[in-house]
Amino acid sequence: MAAAVVTKTAWKLQEIVAHSSNVSSLVLGKKSGRLLATGGDDCRVNVWSVNKPNCVMSLSGHTTPIESLQISAKEELIVAGSQSGSIRVWDLEAAKILRTLLGHKANICSLDFHPYGSFVASGSLDTDIKLWDVRRKGCIFKYKSHTQAVRCLRFSPDGKWLASAADDHTVKLWDLTAGKVMFEFTGHSGPVNVVEFHPSEYLLASGSSDRTIRFWDLEKFHVVSCIEEEATPVRCVLFNPDGCCLYGGYQDSLRVYGWEPERCFDVVLVNWGKVADLAICNNQLIGVSFAQSTVSSFVVDLSRVTKSGSVPHGLLRSDEPLAQPNPTGSSLRRSYDRPSTSCSKPQSRVKHSSESERRSPSSEEERDEKESKAEIQNPEDYKEIFQPKNAISRTPPRMNEPFPAPPEDEPVAAKEAAKPNQPVELQTPLPKQELPEPVQMPPIASSTPLPRAEPSVIPAARNEPIGLKASDFLPALKNQSQTELVDEEIMSQIRKGHKTVCMVLTSRHKNLDTVRAVWSTSDIKNSVDSAVATNDLSVVVDLLNIVNQTASLWKLDLCTVVLPQIEKLLQSKYESYVQTGCTSLKLILQRFLPLITDILAAPPSVGVDITREERLHKCKLCYKQLKNISNIVKNKSGLSGRHGSAFRELHLLMAVLE
Template sequence: MATPVVTKTAWKLQEIVAHASNVSSLVLGKGSGRLLATGGDDCRVNLWSVNKPNCIMSLTGHTSPVESVRLNTPEELIVAGSQSGSIRVWDLEAAKILRTLMGHKANICSLDFHPYGEFVASGSQDTNIKLWDIRRKGCVFRYKGHTQAVRCLRFSPDGKWLASAADDHSVKLWDLTAGKMMSEFLGHTGPVNVVEFHPNEYLLASGSADRTIRFWDLEKFQVVSCIEGEPGPVRSILFNPDGCCLYSGCQDSLRVYGWEPERCFDVVLVNWGKVADLTTCNNQLIGVSFAQSNVSSYVVDLNRVTRSGTIVQDPVQDSRPVAQPTPTGSTIRRGYERPATACSKPQRVKQNSESERRSPSSEDDRDERESRAEIQNAEDYKEIFQPKNSISRTPPKRSEPFPAPPEDEVAIAKEASKPSQAMDVQLPMPNRGNSDFVPRVPVATSTPMPKAEPAVIPAARNEPIGLKASDFLPAVKMPNQSEMVDEDAMSQIRKGHDTMCVVLTSRHKNLDTVRAVWTTGDIKTSVDSAVAINDLSVVVDLLNIVNQKASLWKLDLCTTVLPQIEKLLQSKYESYVQTGCTSLKLILQRFLPLITDILAAPPSVGVDISREERLHKCRLCYKQLKNISHLIKTKSGLSGRHGSAFRELHLLMAPLD
């Protein structure tokens, strides 16, 4: 592919600090394309107008981090699910809580509003899918079939079906009227993160962590095509409103696909990192991503994007014949039959109504009293949710697209001179740089803003144990300069160079010692040698290898590793905690049933040395696991990814009790 001409096809729109703590979920409104909702570890849901810096409304009431949020199509209701399993529905126009729904036993991973009826679907880490009647707070149906967390739910455009995607690598289609599964789509080899219905035809798309997008025919219930070679796990997909193509939000790029046959129409470079949600507005595509407490929004001008025609050729592959696309607008499948009118917004029903499936408890009432909708920006709130002389409750759609930033000739010249880089080994890509994105060097001022230290240091920092960032980049006060020049930045980096070299040299020497033992094929002795070095970083490196192959784990290996896992789980480094959780999960899944069975078995008659040794190992593992279980129980109340991992481990360790 030739080096693309640098134009304003895509640009960064805005970056905001969305929450006081980490952002845990976000979603764009699909009606106007101008409303953004974010959920955070601070247990709040915040509403934003895209491209405006101030929060419109902050919704409180949840007592644990908000894991999933969803706006209904008219953008008049919002639903949010938390780590504790509770769900709350707010009326945005009235600025008040509408419903509190309780029933899930674990994290709420996915939510969706029914397009016409007064229902909400929820998917949880407890593997259940529930359909709620938000008029009466009642659960209408519970759909059971997935064996792992349900990551995405989508109602069909006609409101008759519900599609679900889960970590068990499957996609399921549910008939809402019959209350049962219609079909199961198998083929993905990794967790399925997202599903989307075609807006007009009986077609479903699914994106997975296995880096593929699959298209499913909903009449024949079979795969139509499979797109492979995505740069990373597929987290966000969106059909064009007219159904002509599918957009995939990849790492730092947007890809445009057709499916019959599978082909890539275009690749657009966007520096959005891991984009979390996509929508379209005024022939522009809006993408949003988040990192820690920040949320960034980006715009792609679809007028400059190819959405049909020839295949985008990969320069490292041999040229292939170009497939002829299906003519735009032609349909080869049955279309959805939509109701003529949509249902109105749910109204509160009397508490003594006989039609209620269950009476709301006093706890639910207290939750609703404690839940608040705090208007932060009255002007934007009135403009969006209470427009003057508007009969419709739908937010007004602004006709003007987001303007592109002015062209910077210097930046364009600099961009054009950059060499092409490969994003991924499997699928080389053009240069990921963008004239709108300029890496910033940290600014040193005389009065730095105070910032709370995180409880866990993110793994992305890759800091060696015992060292802090200040060991490598000591603060330098420069009151008369607003930013540092390249020489100053390099000087600061070099100050930590010698320390880093000493740490890495020592670590490399220790790993060579362990590797020498590893080559003998004795895994247990290798782990023993790593433990004897008394350096957790070496233990982490070795466990990351062992975790890749479950067959390497033996019972005697567990007795050595479990005390190290207890140390890893208490580490302040995220990578150490992640490795410890992964190892412990493998041990629990592989050996806990064996340990409990052997300990529960009656004593044998006579002398059986091998059985006695196995019994001794099981007792030792049981004692170590009991010690760890207290730590797991304590940490299961944490927020973010760690709390989720510890809660899953807590469930796996239930047989110990």
């Protein structure tokens, strides 16, 4: 009797070296689910066909790392935003630069194409949202309301609204025609990273660093429900095409949610790491993630995933009726009215845009477009995707075949029976009367993929891998005795440092006990003084991590003590120290910098006012310390990655000091 072949619910599809340096952004085409664009610190945008090893097209022209990417709904255009604030739009079929859009003052954090018109929305670290007319190269409107970086932008399915999510913990809904905020959704306690419209209903989902997902009613403007704190923040969200559920991508899993009431239908373990985008094609969910210079793609078989209280099709017995999904509120809310023609551009308030934003293309923009190039790396794949035979439109061809799922790991006996390097042949299915009785399938939780050997990294359009391997840092070993010798040396090094580590930890524990004793008196200033007196930055970091959680604890005299410590933290070699220093400095700048500048700019008082003199002295001291720190922040604002973004944001906040 032949055993039934059981396929996996989720599996890794491919891993490629996408750039010669770190990957900084990536996005999937939502129409086909097969088009992938990656941006890197090498200032290039590379275009790929999912599950193919070679780069299809490489786009150059940016002079700083790519921070954000988006592919148009028809997968004919791609837009990329850089660290310097410039935006470039490419025509993929013509393989050429289409537009260069300049105007933002800092990193481009988010981009989105309008679903019906030739418009692009951009959100930046400078807190502005701009709407661009790609055909005329101009900024037709600038929306100003957020107070911190705009992390995600999404147009509504009917093209009338724009939703924005930002680090200021808010989600705003904009009326494009009126050019103003329709409503501001508050409730998240951390930066909001992602936002997504329901495909048909007046419903919006937002995911935050506070580890919650909130669902908002766009007709009554209130929160529908909230998925409470998961173990890690959600990285990306996507509604199922029929709107029955929401998929959330986390560090190590895919979660399936309903919102009326809020509940988790299913959890599929997927070790994809920094998952950046999701798309659905042929009842399969495609997810892409990145780590350093590599990009990995994953597949989840949605027929084996529980949605809306239904039983996955793959787990039904042949004699069982198909369970109907529970309605998720389609009768409770309005649906979008989708126009049959392209959307007209916003009117009425375009006059508020500055002349500089509506000017004709500058010589700088024209030069940028001349220097930008679209190089076809793989002509065969390029013709297959962007120039199909007898194509009427510029839409990439739909691929009807889903990605094949690898079989589950074979039993040990079967593996031993199989010859090395020779696949095990599947027997021909038996006649219907000889089939065994249906076997009860395990629950969904146990249908997650088992550990298996990862595919080797496929270099992108290269004959050799990029970068060094771990073995490059180890001495060449010729025999087993040398291996044992190396192990002994390692153990010797560990033993040598063991006593030192114990002494350091004992000292740190003693210092923390001292600080805790002062903390129990509720005197924050003396607590920080005692932490500084220990001359141990790790103790200062531990205390600041607590103080940073409650902004009301900060006073002006506390700033005079903390600022010199922040200067040390920002120059530390430890990532956690730098992160704590940036958080503390940001709090100080937001709460006290306007006060400091106002007091210093005020005319001198008449008579003797001791309280005012003390406040003036503290402000002068803080101003001097902030000036010293501003030089460090300015020097580090050119860094790439997460810390680079944090330093650039601090640099903007400290601009008043210059």
